Amino acid sequence: MKFIYTLTLVFVTFLLNAQTNPLRINPNIVLPKDSIESKTLTNSLNEFLLSAQKLNEENKFVFESEKIETFIQLDEINGIEKSGKYKDDFFYKPYLTNVVLLKDKNYLIQVSYIGTNENVAMLRASFEFIAHKSNNSFAFSSPLLRNTKNWKVEKIGNNIFHFQNSINKEKVKEFNKLTSSFDLKLKATNKITDYYCTDNIFEMQKLIGVDYKSDYNGRSESVWSTSLGDRKLIVFGNNNSSFNEFDPHDLFHSRLSLVIPRSKVNKPVDEGCAYLYGGSWGFTWKEIFKAFKEQIASNKNTDWLEIKESTISFKTGNFQNPADYIVNALLVKKIEKEKGFAGVWELLNVGPFEKGNEKYYQTLEKITGITKTNYNDKIWELINNEK
Numbered sequence: 001m002k003f004i005y006t007l008t009l010v011f012v013t014f015l016l017n018a019q020t021n022p023l024r025i026n027p028n029i030v031l032p033k034d035s036i037e038s039k040t041l042t043n044s045l046n047e048f049l050l051s052a053q054k055l056n057e058e059n060k061f062v063f064e065s066e067k068i069e070t071f072i073q074l075d076e077i078n079g080i081e082k083s084g085k086y087k088d089d090f091f092y093k094p095y096l097t098n099v100v101l102l103k104d105k106n107y108l109i110q111v112s113y114i115g116t117n118e119n120v121a122m123l124r125a126s127f128e129f130i131a132h133k134s135n136n137s138f139a140f141s142s143p144l145l146r147n148t149k150n151w152k153v154e155k156i157g158n159n160i161f162h163f164q165n166s167i168n169k170e171k172v173k174e175f176n177k178l179t180s181s182f183d184l185k186l187k188a189t190n191k192i193t194d195y196y197c198t199d200n201i202f203e204m205q206k207l208i209g210v211d212y213k214s215d216y217n218g219r220s221e222s223v224w225s226t227s228l229g230d231r232k233l234i235v236f237g238n239n240n241s242s243f244n245e246f247d248p249h250d251l252f253h254s255r256l257s258l259v260i261p262r263s264k265v266n267k268p269v270d271e272g273c274a275y276l277y278g279g280s281w282g283f284t285w286k287e288i289f290k291a292f293k294e295q296i297a298s299n300k301n302t303d304w305l306e307i308k309e310s311t312i313s314f315k316t317g318n319f320q321n322p323a324d325y326i327v328n329a330l331l332v333k334k335i336e337k338e339k340g341f342a343g344v345w346e347l348l349n350v351g352p353f354e355k356g357n358e359k360y361y362q363t364l365e366k367i368t369g370i371t372k373t374n375y376n377d378k379i380w381e382l383i384n385n386e387k
Contacts, residue, residue, distance in 0.1 A: 022049055022081070023111075024095045031099055032107075041131060042096070044138035045109060048129075049094050052077040056226075063132045063141035068194075068233045072226040073127065073142040073208050080113050080125055091115040092124040107131040109140070110211070126211040142209045148196065158183075158190065161243060163197040168244045175246050182255040182277070185341045191258045193232040197241050204237030225254065232258055248278030256348075266350045266360060268308075272328025273344065275321075283316045285329070289386060291316045292326045297383050304379040305372070308357060330382040335367055343367050 023046040025031075031038040048061035056062070056071045056078075063070065083091035098110035109131050113124040129140045154161040154169070156176045161167055183191065198204045201222045205211070208224070216222070221238040234254065236243075252274040256265065279285050295314035296302060304327060313320040335343040350363045361372045370378045 022046065022090070022094050024093055026095060026097065029096055029099060032101070037133075040136065041099070041107065041138050045096070045111075045129075045131065045140070048138075048140045049077070049111070053079070053081070056228075061137075061139055063130070063139040066141040066145055068226060068228040068231050069144040070140070070142045071228060072144070072224055072233055072235065073129075073210065075224070075226055076125070076208075076210050076213060077127065083115060086115070086117060088115075092122075097126070102130075105133065107138075108143070123212065123214065125213040128209040128211055144196070144208050147207050158192050160192065160194045161197060162194065163243065164241065166242050167197070168242050171243055171245065175243075175251070178248055178251060178278075179255060182252055186255060186259050186345075188255060188259050191230050191232065191255075193234060193254075193258075195243070196233075196235040197243050198235065198237050199239055199241045201237040203241075204235050208235060223250075225257075227257060230258075247281070249274045249280045250278075252278050260349070263352065265348050265352075267353050268322075268324050268328045269332065269344075269348045269350070271322070271325040272330075272332045273348070275325055276329040276332055280321065281317065281319045283319075288316055288321060289326065289329075292321070292323065293383065296323045296326075304376050309355070327379055327382075330379070330386060331364070331368070331370075333386075334382060339367060 023042065025042060032041060044061055048059065051059035051061055052074050056074050059074065062074070081092045081094075082089050092113040092115040094111050094113050096109070097112050098108070100108040102108055107130070109129040110126065111129070112126040115122045115124060128143050130143050130146060131138045131140055148162055151162050151164050152167070154163070154167050154172060156172055157180060159172075159176055159179060161172060179193075183189070196204075196207060198207065200220050201216055202220075204222065204224065205213070205216070223234065223236055223238055225232060225234040227233075232254070240246075253262070253270065256262070256270060256273075262270070274280070275288060276285055279288060283291075292314055296307075296312070307323050307327065310324075311322065312324075313322045315321070331347070332344050335347065346367055347360075347363055350359050354360075361375070364375075365371045368378075
């Protein structure tokens with residue numbers, strides 16, 4: 001029993017140490033000459049990294065005036081220590097790799113997350129932060145604002161575009177018009193969105209302070225976003241440094257996320273709205289519906305109740321489209337015509353997709369009179385009546 005108790009105590013002690021003292025400091029690192037400042041800086045960084053594994057809003061070491069710019073970086077740090085392969089929640093350890101004093105008396109901090117197995121070091125990710133001295137502590141931010149301080153800015157409506165050289169003003173106007181129409185539907189007022197325009201994922205990551213992350217090996221494009229209150233921040237890393245194109249489908253998802261978390265909406269209804277209002281991947285709603293009708297609805301034995309529970313899809317170009325999303329688009333169109341967007345909003349808020357979809361069917365019956373019993377017949381009517 002003593003042995004078991006001792007072993008348990010050692011394990012708990014190890015676990016607590018892993019959670020409270022994650023930061024490894026290489027003895028060759030040049031730290032601030034003032035030993036008190038050096039200790040304060042490393043202790044604050046340690047707490048910042050620990051808090052990065054919690055909800056962003058709970059991190060007390062985020063620089064107050066640059067919260068949303070730092071949250072987009074924290075989203076990439078959350079869960080970074082875990083390894084599914086090695087079944088270890090603390091496999092990747094943070095190593096302080098550089099500390100540089102800047103002209104404004106702040107510090108540039110570089111941290112790498114590294115795991116070892118059989119004497120082989122594996123780099124998970126590397127990050128850059130700006131450390132801001134505040135009283136007897138330090139707060140940390142992403143270098144995003146510092147990296148873009150000389151960029152140009154184009155403001156239109158509640159949208160703020162940040163770009164390095166030029167911006168497609170006609171495309172920005174088109175984007176703002178569609179944004180305004182979505183916000184009107186969603187009753188989203190005073191929702192400010194900042195957009196940072198870059199050409200690829202490498203440029204995008206560097207702006208935010210993600211020097212490297214193994215998740216993105218080989219990828220060339222991506223779009224990252226985060227939210228805070230009435231603000232949203234989106235960074236384009238998809239050949240969009242001049243904002244020459246945008247996807248109306250994704251824009252609807254983005255505006256919806258300003259008024260309700262994506263995790264709380266019914267995804268098929270959300271997708272149905274996005275397909276109906278914005279098409280997808282460059283294809284219009286009419287083009288997508290035509291492909292749906294030819295590839296899925298051409299079979300008169302199709303059971304739409306079964307489709308609801310399946311992952312059956314069809315193609316437009318090189319892209320797959322889940323059939324149930326198109327069914328939901330037809331339902332959204334019917335509901336909005338009869339009840340306005342308030343009816344669509346009620347179905348959107350039915351909750352996440354669940355097997356059997358009982359809450360979905362109950363709400364659908366309440367709004368439209370369509371029941372689980374007559375669902376199949378009613379969907380066929382909508383398909384046949386769609387022009």
